[in-house]
Amino acid sequence: MPDDAQCPECQRINEVLSRVGDRWSVLVVISLAQYGTLRFNELKRNLGISQRMLSLTLKQLERDGLVNRTYHPTIPPKVEYNLTEMGESFREPVTVLGEWALQNLATIDASREAYDNNVSS
Template identity: 80%
Template sequence: MAEGQCPECGRINEVLSRVGDRWSVLIVISLAQYGVLRFNELKRHLGISQRMLSLTLRELERDGLVSRTYHPTIPPKVEYALTPLGESFREPVRALGLWALEHLPVIDAARAEFDAAAEAEKKSA
């Protein structure tokens, strides 16, 4: 194999694009924290649109991270929970969330510095 080639990079990219998007991460965090949740409970917790939540849950279910349980009651009840694979993803997601919380002040400062420099550059042009 030539240097720099990664035969599985395409597949890795597929997985990371799913599990690395913000809604997937926030859904996993919510289900890890609260256990089984109904659709509207997740929607309320996250402040996400119904369409985006539906699409994200469907992809997480397709990837085997989330299970969907339909209860044929009136009205129908649908619950979501982490699968064993989703449970195995809890710790990396938790670490990512803690890293973000810990570094928010530094990130905010870097953004402010960048924005100020961009604004100064724009004014001088």
């Protein structure tokens, strides 16, 4: 691993990858990329995520400029989320990652089972 002199931006890269590479951020981006604008409860229902975790994830994605939050002062209040231009640019790599995971689920499951059987023997 290069030191700070060789890679002065490595720490910053780590910060960004920690955000965009976490499980819930990836799933939120995939969901918004697939469906467009979604309300909070639609995202929650689609992902099977807790309200607290979704709220934290959306706040971080908004802070990082990947997600727009639109508040409509209706009764009851309505909040919608969609991808920003930068979020849209992140769509392709996240989609590829998601497709890779789907294509390799059976292989990963078999590898885990083989590993678990060897470890417990």
